[in-house]
Amino acid sequence: MRRRAEDWTRQLVAQPSVTNTAGEGAFGPWLRRELLKLPYFAERPDQVWLEKTLHDPFERFCVCALVRGQDRVAATVLLTGHYDVVSVSNYGELEALAFSPDALAAALPSVLSAETDALALADLASGEYLFGRASLDMKSGLAAGLALLEEWAESGERGNLLFVAVPDEEENSHGMRSLVRQLPDIERIHELKLLCALNLDAEVDSGSGELGRSVFLGSVGKVLPTALLLGRPTHAGAPFDGVSAALLLAEVLRSVELHPDLMDPHPSEPGPPPVLLQLSDLKPSYDVTTPPGMWCAFNMLLRSRTPEQALAQFRAAVEAGMTAALENIAERARACGAAAEMNSEGMPTLTYAELLERVEKRGGTAALRRLEALARAAAPELDTPRLCQQLTLAAVQEAGLTGPAAVIGFGSLPYPAVELGQDAGSLALLSAVEAGIRAAEAQFGVKVTARPFFPGVSDMSFLSQEDPQSTSAKLLRANTPAWTVRMRLEEETGERLSLPVVNIGPWGRDYHQRAERVYQPYAFEVLPQLLGAVVRARLSAG
Structure with a gap:
């Protein structure tokens, strides 16, 4: 042959x-x-x-x-x-x-x-x-x-x-x-x-x-956990009047990137730790105001752990990074002789599904329909992670969420x-x-x-194939902003072979x-x- x-x-x-x-x-x-x-x-x-x-x-x-x-x-x-x-x-x-x-x-x-x-x-x-x-x-x-x-x-x-x-x-x-x-x-x-x-x-x-x-x-398997990290923008001449989204990102990176605690613990072949695949600030143009937020996405491979477990681990790491960032800002403010009141107790880390609950509570079904319309309009122009980013940003605005805060979810097709x-x-x-x-x-x-x-x-x-009605499938659907426009095949309920x-x-x-x-x-x-x-x-x- x-x-x-x-x-x-x-x-x-x-x-x-x-x-x-x-x-x-x-x-x-x-x-x-x-x-x-x-x-x-x-x-x-x-x-x-x-x-x-x-x-x-x-x-x-x-x-x-x-x-x-x-x-x-x-x-x-x-x-x-x-x-x-x-x-x-x-x-x-x-x-x-x-x-x-x-x-x-x-x-x-x-x-x-x-x-x-x-x-x-x-x-x-x-x-x-x-x-x-x-x-x-x-x-x-x-x-x-x-x-x-x-x-x-x-x-x-x-x-x-x-x-x-x-x-x-x-x-x-x-x-x-x-x-x-x-x-x-x-x-x-x-x-x-x-x-x-x-x-x-x-x-x-x-x-x-x-x-x-x-x-x-x-x-x-693979998921792409994402985090939108919201700071409080301020003039560059008065940095401690706001909350640095860049420092939030830095500490979240320290908590997630290559961290051994986030490896998949499969007994026969443990997986590699997460790595950053995408990051960006949310400023459309240059000025002397600090970025209102930062976006990041990580490659996380799965062997034995479920998407639920991966998202829970990622959430804990993001929360730890956000808390460390606020403590860091407060410490540096004191060292610079500036006043900075930083309290992490009221700082939310929300899943995208939890953010949508706030959107509906504030704006009703009309707000949800606006997000659906944005997804359809933007889908032809953006890849899936960017589309998820833009939909998360729009949902933050619809919910009236302000920083410091984090919104986590998934940004791509799950494998x-x-x-x-x-x-x-x-x-x-x-x-x-x-x-x-x-x-x-x-x-x-x-x-x-x-x-x-x-x-x-x-x-x-x-x-x-896993059951489309499984807990994992429902979690992925609820927390992937672009799901309904990008995963149309997964939305079908017809027969599939396994x-x-x-x-x-x-x-x-x-x-x-x-x-x-x-x-x-x-x-x-x-x-x-x-x-x-x-x-x-x-x-x-x-």
């Missing part, structure tokens, strides 16, 4: 399917045409089709290809991954070559530095890596799935393979969030029983490949943490993974490791960077065979 995996990788990489561009929209129809050239699908064109993504401002498609086994059983394994890619602007003068691996490899030495890019240059000289945008993330993973699909079509083995390539993982996972709502109908129409899903995303390994050769039995459970389907998939690893190790003489969590957020989060899922993909280095590259021996030789061994083991178990 090596030749097929490499050929598919090169064909897929050549397609400029950057997220939210015409290239992404064109990819689905292109891949369908390519699949219809294969003898199996040329004879069965109804087994390759496009699913248009739901509630999507862009026209793009999930590409579905079904290969049936020798006997018409329902048992089916889903192979899936995303085909959208990040921007190529960071290639600079080589941007035009980003989707041409050979031309890019020839040109890269002219822009790489022996001091800062020694590993990339060594990998280039080795000939063992294929360079190019999405060579790693994640078109070589899709290519391994397609190589297995071709082999399955020729072998006539028992059981079915459903390959689905989805758009938009890089921004909002819109493709997968749409697909899980379309899979129930796909099952019924094609008389399938989906047993599990194998996601084909890539891992990064800057060493020998020992970490890269991994099967992930789950995927981390639920997923891991294999103790149900029969999960245990059967785990057994298949273990059998597949043993087969690959015996065939290729390399060690493959099963690890608990894929370290980056992934589409896996949406293949194993499957046990693991990640089995290639490894390489520097994804999303100009030296992005995939390690070819593993991606083209080991990975397709490993996938095949896992699929056979799972289908043979019934």
